[in-house]
Amino acid sequence: MGSKGSSRHMKRNAAPAFWRIPRKEGRFVVKPSPGPHPISISYPLSTLLRDVLKNVKTMREARSLIVSGKILVDGVVRREPKFAVGLMDAIQFPSMGTAYRLLPSSKVMLYPIKVDIESISTKLCKVKSKHKIRSGFFSYGLHDGRTIVSKEDLGLSSHDSVILKVPKQEIVSKAKFEKGSLALLLKGKSAGKIGLIKDIVNGSFSSEKSAKVEVDGSIINVPARLLIVVGVDKPLIAMDGVS
Numbered sequence: 001m002g003s004k005g006s007s008r009h010m011k012r013n014a015a016p017a018f019w020r021i022p023r024k025e026g027r028f029v030v031k032p033s034p035g036p037h038p039i040s041i042s043y044p045l046s047t048l049l050r051d052v053l054k055n056v057k058t059m060r061e062a063r064s065l066i067v068s069g070k071i072l073v074d075g076v077v078r079r080e081p082k083f084a085v086g087l088m089d090a091i092q093f094p095s096m097g098t099a100y101r102l103l104p105s106s107k108v109m110l111y112p113i114k115v116d117i118e119s120i121s122t123k124l125c126k127v128k129s130k131h132k133i134r135s136g137f138f139s140y141g142l143h144d145g146r147t148i149v150s151k152e153d154l155g156l157s158s159h160d161s162v163i164l165k166v167p168k169q170e171i172v173s174k175a176k177f178e179k180g181s182l183a184l185l186l187k188g189k190s191a192g193k194i195g196l197i198k199d200i201v202n203g204s205f206s207s208e209k210s211a212k213v214e215v216d217g218s219i220i221n222v223p224a225r226l227l228i229v230v231g232v233d234k235p236l237i238a239m240d241g242v243s
Contacts, residue, residue: 036145037086
């Protein structure tokens with residue numbers, strides 16, 4: 001009888017290109033478990049500790065550190081070594097008093113930027129979907145798998161952003177996907193750079209919604225799915241080191 005579902009294993013040469021792992025050292029690598037981020041744009045927590053942050057030397061040490069409850073992701077203790085961490089997630093080491101936030105850069109899709117402990121109490125999330133459910137409430141799906149349910153329409157649409165207080169998941173502020181807003185580019189040659197949205201180009205049957213963004217003195221057309229609004233006059237969260 002054939003197996004059901006996808007494989008629980010991943011070969012090293014099949015891992016996402018941005019993973020900083022030796023491709024010819026061994027046959028398999030840790031596969032992220034289903035969670036808040038797709039495999040293609042996330043790290044398993046244990047791989048992040050060993051191969052990216054290099055806090056430990058072996059996978060056994062990484063598992064021990066995680067299972068013992070010494071790692072927090074967005075303010076929540078995560079004990080699963082395969083837990084998927086991705087864009088805007090904050091990884092905290094309470095025993096060492098350090099924290100990192102995963103952001104895009106020109107070198108790699110997800111790069112851990114060291115941030116102040118105080119700044120990780122809030123998180124920037126992109127609105128991916130909006131629905132009105134049967135009870136009359138409004139449901140907003142965010143890029144990291146979270147869902148915000150509200151009695152009232154919060155005035156948010158797809159591609160807008162919100163600042164959440166984590167782990168309570170309370171909305172602190174909002175940033176609209178509109179002309180004059182600042183947006184972080186997630187992929188491409190300008191990944192990790194913050195640009196000014198000069199105009200919004202609505203999508204059609206044959207083309208997706210995009211924005212004309214001014215980056216380093218040039219205006220480029222970027223699909224909305226590759227942008228995340230970070231504020232208006234300045235970013236709403238600390239993003240020092242992004243490039």
